[in-house]
Amino acid sequence: MTTAGLILRLVIFPGLLLLFVLAFVWEWLDRKFVARLQKRHGPLYSGPAGILQPLADFIKLLAKEDIEPAVADKAFFRVTPALLLALPLAGLFFVPIASETALAHFPGDLIVVLFLFTLLVITIFYAGWGSADRFSIIGVMRSTIQMLAYEVPLNLALVGPALAAGSLSISRIVGWQSTAGRWLIVGQPLGFAVALISLMAELELTPFDIPEAETEIVAGWQTEFSGRKLALIRLGEDMNLVLASSLLVALYLGGPAGPVPGLGLLWFLIKAVAVVYVFSNLRAVFARFRIDQMVNWCWKYLVPAAVAQIIITELILA
Amino acid sequence: MPEKPTKQDDSFIVPIGPQHPALKEFEYFELRVDGEQVLDVSVRLGYNHRGIEKALESRTYSQNLYLVERICGICSHAHTTCYCQAIEQLLNVEIPDRARYIRTLVAELERIHSHLLWLGIAAHEIGFDTLFMYVWADREIVMDLLELISGNRVNYAMNTIGGVTRDVRPAMSDKIMTGIHQLEARARYYKGMCLEEGSVMQRVAGVGILQRQDALDLCAVGPTLRACGVASDLRKDDPYAAYDALSFDVITYDGGDVGSRMLVRIDEVAQSVHIIEQCLQQMPPGSLQVKVPGKVPSGEAVSRVEAPRGELIHYARSNGSDQPERYKVRAPTFANMPALSKMLIGGYIADVPIVIAGIDPCFGCLDRMSFVDVRTGRNWVWSSEQLRRRAQA
Numbered sequence: 001m002t003t004a005g006l007i008l009r010l011v012i013f014p015g016l017l018l019l020f021v022l023a024f025v026w027e028w029l030d031r032k033f034v035a036r037l038q039k040r041h042g043p044l045y046s047g048p049a050g051i052l053q054p055l056a057d058f059i060k061l062l063a064k065e066d067i068e069p070a071v072a073d074k075a076f077f078r079v080t081p082a083l084l085l086a087l088p089l090a091g092l093f094f095v096p097i098a099s100e101t102a103l104a105h106f107p108g109d110l111i112v113v114l115f116l117f118t119l120l121v122i123t124i125f126y127a128g129w130g131s132a133d134r135f136s137i138i139g140v141m142r143s144t145i146q147m148l149a150y151e152v153p154l155n156l157a158l159v160g161p162a163l164a165a166g167s168l169s170i171s172r173i174v175g176w177q178s179t180a181g182r183w184l185i186v187g188q189p190l191g192f193a194v195a196l197i198s199l200m201a202e203l204e205l206t207p208f209d210i211p212e213a214e215t216e217i218v219a220g221w222q223t224e225f226s227g228r229k230l231a232l233i234r235l236g237e238d239m240n241l242v243l244a245s246s247l248l249v250a251l252y253l254g255g256p257a258g259p260v261p262g263l264g265l266l267w268f269l270i271k272a273v274a275v276v277y278v279f280s281n282l283r284a285v286f287a288r289f290r291i292d293q294m295v296n297w298c299w300k301y302l303v304p305a306a307v308a309q310i311i312i313t314e315l316i317l318a
Numbered sequence: 319m320p321e322k323p324t325k326q327d328d329s330f331i332v333p334i335g336p337q338h339p340a341l342k343e344f345e346y347f348e349l350r351v352d353g354e355q356v357l358d359v360s361v362r363l364g365y366n367h368r369g370i371e372k373a374l375e376s377r378t379y380s381q382n383l384y385l386v387e388r389i390c391g392i393c394s395h396a397h398t399t400c401y402c403q404a405i406e407q408l409l410n411v412e413i414p415d416r417a418r419y420i421r422t423l424v425a426e427l428e429r430i431h432s433h434l435l436w437l438g439i440a441a442h443e444i445g446f447d448t449l450f451m452y453v454w455a456d457r458e459i460v461m462d463l464l465e466l467i468s469g470n471r472v473n474y475a476m477n478t479i480g481g482v483t484r485d486v487r488p489a490m491s492d493k494i495m496t497g498i499h500q501l502e503a504r505a506r507y508y509k510g511m512c513l514e515e516g517s518v519m520q521r522v523a524g525v526g527i528l529q530r531q532d533a534l535d536l537c538a539v540g541p542t543l544r545a546c547g548v549a550s551d552l553r554k555d556d557p558y559a560a561y562d563a564l565s566f567d568v569i570t571y572d573g574g575d576v577g578s579r580m581l582v583r584i585d586e587v588a589q590s591v592h593i594i595e596q597c598l599q600q601m602p603p604g605s606l607q608v609k610v611p612g613k614v615p616s617g618e619a620v621s622r623v624e625a626p627r628g629e630l631i632h633y634a635r636s637n638g639s640d641q642p643e644r645y646k647v648r649a650p651t652f653a654n655m656p657a658l659s660k661m662l663i664g665g666y667i668a669d670v671p672i673v674i675a676g677i678d679p680c681f682g683c684l685d686r687m688s689f690v691d692v693r694t695g696r697n698w699v700w701s702s703e704q705l706r707r708r709a710q711a
Binding site: 037038039040134135141142206207209210214215218284285286287288289290292293 | 332338666670
């Protein structure tokens, strides 16, 4: 492959441009789904059916005043919003979107993606700690406690596909599914459910929106961010949603493989929209957990379920 | 970085208010917390002070109708009913029977509207926005009924001294019946949902507990008191308007927690529907109001009404002119404030919004009595003893 081709692939398709478009579209879909579940209409005016609303929000925030608290740790406060966008973006390069192999892949890239998920929480911790605000501090405390609850089940659940495919590379796992002719969700429904719920906690979606619970602690760790920084954080959250949905599609739903070959991106999009739809549904039907209830619940139900899935997978393989 | 701890303990202050997303109006709750646990709370009232009592004393009795209506945006009918009753007592007039029934009917529609509004807010406070959207969509039914009767959605202007201003025509009855039966079905649905949906119950059951004895000692009122198992309801205990002629139950639950307060309110919606049905069936024909003079003979009167949030007390003293000499409003939220502090201590930060919302606070009603010395910046609140002395002076 020529260097020009590589740059084209990185920047336009299936690289950055596609991912940014997906981030905005996914946010729009999520807002629409949830609005319809709540007897509302959601975005309506910007673009057809309001599809440009997330982009409009982003641009509006970019133009807004960017306030830095006097006592904030400036370095943390400035760097973290960019990191919060860059980390999920980096993760997405390892997830196959338009073809069976990702932009970057090597044996063990699944571990890298899991590492990035943890790194995101640590970045959030520094973002909140750096803003030196009471609500932010409570938010990051909750965020890190929440990580203790969902990280173990998430990692355990994602071991399942790796075990079945015999590889720690996401691209290999996708390839294994297309050669085996079946999706991993068939053999590992429990693992899929655990991964889905843990990722909801990672994305801080209701009922796991504890670190940014509006009525309790204003906006949690995001309270002090405004203007450009908030725009980046919000885009980072959208990108994180893209990463979570793409990862689930790649690991459990066969990635870009579909009945008609050559239309990888289309199949991928259909499956990812379905995953976003499930996310939106789940986030609309629950009340928010309290942090102690959440930790309790994760260790009581998610961890045993994830372990059970690994044992079942091992038995099938043996 | 956060402030350096001065003492050994790790506790720090979390301000809820004066502006905070959990509060729909301005009030200040200063929480001392250790991690997620609330160690102590100090409540400071007075951010919404509008000087309404003073304004009442410098306007005529009929002008005051409009001002009293605007003490609260939700229980506006309760305030005018209470005001009109006090002035009618001073004037020594009996209002026509039909007016009594219309007052009752609007009061119960207002109770339904207030309780549904509360349920929506409570759902929002525990992060369940879908329930919030559903409840508020259904609340439109009762808002439409109120608009049908009075022409307004919020300040109905139905009461006047000596009766009511508008009639409930027979043509409206069918629409009201259909509407309230829809609401009753929805209330039943929400009750089932709140009881069955685990994530709701685990946020409200056992949260913000108020012991029965504390509730009585601290003079809690309304659904907050009834959720502690005390059957106290002015509509039964000291009937006004047409309540003595109507049959209904006083709803009580024994939990003393936010969950019980939620169930009390949902059940009260069904009782209100029952009362409205009876009003429509039993409403006697007749005139709507009696003519009253502009000047009120001197004397004093106390009037009590069971507002959606609890017992509302108005006190009026007249000196024979067309303006009250002294007017005092005791809103139910004020009565529930001491109990609220009790509920918050020992709980989690996460529970603070729903516990505060649990008493259905209305700070617009509450804040009329706070004193600030502008020269020294000193701020204080008068005790009931001082208030009594002032009222007698």
